[in-house]
Amino acid sequence: QEYAAKIINTKKLSARDHQKLEREARICRLLKHPNIVRLHDSISEEGFHYLIFDLVTGGELFEDIVAREYYSEADASQCIHQILESVNHIHQHDIVHRDLKPENLLLASKCKSAAVKLADFGLAIEVQGEQQAWFGFAGTPGYLSPEVLRKDPYGKPVDIWACGVILYILLVGYPPFWDEDQHKLYQQIKAGAYDFPSPEWDTVTPEAKNLINQMLTINPAKRITAPEALKHPWVCQRSTVASMMHRQETVECLRKFNARRKLKVSLFPECSEVLERNTPVIGRQSTAPAAAASAAAGLAEQGMWCQKAPSKAACTLNGHFAEQHLMFLSYVFFPKTLARKQDIIKITEQLIEAINNGDFEAYTKICDPGLTSFEPEALGNLVEGMDFHKFYFENLLSKNSKPIHTTILNPHVHLIGEDAACIAYIRLTQYIDSQGRPRTTQSEETRVWHRREGKWQNVHFHCSGAPAAPLQ
Numbered sequence: 001q002e003y004a005a006k007i008i009n010t011k012k013l014s015a016r017d018h019q020k021l022e023r024e025a026r027i028c029r030l031l032k033h034p035n036i037v038r039l040h041d042s043i044s045e046e047g048f049h050y051l052i053f054d055l056v057t058g059g060e061l062f063e064d065i066v067a068r069e070y071y072s073e074a075d076a077s078q079c080i081h082q083i084l085e086s087v088n089h090i091h092q093h094d095i096v097h098r099d100l101k102p103e104n105l106l107l108a109s110k111c112k113s114a115a116v117k118l119a120d121f122g123l124a125i126e127v128q129g130e131q132q133a134w135f136g137f138a139g140t141p142g143y144l145s146p147e148v149l150r151k152d153p154y155g156k157p158v159d160i161w162a163c164g165v166i167l168y169i170l171l172v173g174y175p176p177f178w179d180e181d182q183h184k185l186y187q188q189i190k191a192g193a194y195d196f197p198s199p200e201w202d203t204v205t206p207e208a209k210n211l212i213n214q215m216l217t218i219n220p221a222k223r224i225t226a227p228e229a230l231k232h233p234w235v236c237q238r239s240t241v242a243s244m245m246h247r248q249e250t251v252e253c254l255r256k257f258n259a260r261r262k263l264k265v266s267l268f269p270e271c272s273e274v275l276e277r278n279t280p281v282i283g284r285q286s287t288a289p290a291a292a293a294s295a296a297a298g299l300a301e302q303g304m305w306c307q308k309a310p311s312k313a314a315c316t317l318n319g320h321f322a323e324q325h326l327m328f329l330s331y332v333f334f335p336k337t338l339a340r341k342q343d344i345i346k347i348t349e350q351l352i353e354a355i356n357n358g359d360f361e362a363y364t365k366i367c368d369p370g371l372t373s374f375e376p377e378a379l380g381n382l383v384e385g386m387d388f389h390k391f392y393f394e395n396l397l398s399k400n401s402k403p404i405h406t407t408i409l410n411p412h413v414h415l416i417g418e419d420a421a422c423i424a425y426i427r428l429t430q431y432i433d434s435q436g437r438p439r440t441t442q443s444e445e446t447r448v449w450h451r452r453e454g455k456w457q458n459v460h461f462h463c464s465g466a467p468a469a470p471l472q
Helices: 015-030 061-066 073-092 157-172 182-191 206-215 226-230 248-267 289-301 336-356 360-366 387-397
Strands: 003-009 039-045 048-054 105-107 116-118 284-286 304-308 314-317 320-322 331-335 367-374 382-384 404-415 420-432 438-452 455-465
Touching: 015 039, 015 048, 039 336, 061 073, 061 105, 061 248, 073 116, 073 157, 073 206, 073 226, 157 206, 157 226, 157 248, 206 226, 336 360, 336 404, 336 420, 336 438, 336 455, 360 367, 360 387, 360 455, 367 387
Parallel strands: 003 331, 367 455
Antiparallel strands: 003 048, 039 048, 105 116, 284 314, 304 331, 314 320, 367 382, 404 420, 420 438, 438 455
């Protein structure tokens, strides 16, 4: 499996930047949803911090739309449905994204039915339920809500406002609020000054306009919520409510909108910069491939290897290489540390499979001959060698014809240098007892692994809870 890494040079980060980094990692760990780019690991090493995410290869949602031969209102409904699912999930976890925009809506792959993935939680915050508070001026200008611009207390409704802006663009290819003068743009937003002009809006169903109106309601207390929006007829009954007519003019306008976004980022990075006024600006886009190449070379010296990705854009973080959006990385990084952790989880699964199958030969190949262990069957005594385990294989496990299924929960791997590691996990074992009834046992286990001649071997094992092998 391949991953993408958000790489932060931590050598010169301020205390506040460190807090923001910890906040982003903490938030991403909470979120596990098919429409959210998932964080797999957070690794701190000397001078660098790595956030290891899903590798999403489908590019931006908006870029995919303009490449389609057919695009309808029903397709827009399907897109916003997935976006709302991701927003609903983060709101259920009391998280506010604060930077919903096209650049953060990616596709999992190039497949036709690839899932939309919400990315970049760099500005996300934790809130207390539906409570509103002032969390600072943060976001991207065209997607900011009236309450943020007024510097009022705010909360989850700011994400719904941004969804309304995105939905408007999905339907006609241009934004509801637009002015080259940022002050005038903000005045438009605060006044809720948008409309549905002819002729492009004449072919949009009233239900779609109704949902936009409910999302772009100035008063956040009256604005539709994510669960309510998911129940809106235009979203949940799209096959009968949303129009199936091809929207060629929307595609053409969206192509121009995408080009303007890219040009603005390329020529005037300060204009497209993410705003966060209460904290230092994290970084800005740069189109210097040399910076990325230099960074890649430096990271290779840090024990990293990299693979080229299609885009040539790079980013800086207080003068150091970093990643702003995963799909704009010049290089995709695969830390050796992550690969070693995956190896430990995999070999642990193989060992447990040998136990479940009663395969003592496979078990001995994975374990050191001098394996030491504390386990319930030994009544708290330290056992050394394989004879104690052999008894169970020969008299119980190998004779058990009933199916056994094991699940490893929350595996945590700690690397100890290059050739040693420790893994801790919860093991759930499902089996059928002698009465034919399904049973489950749970044990908390720790295994120490040592690599000799390129081969991992289990040298110590500690088990608490129920016996590892079901005895009923």
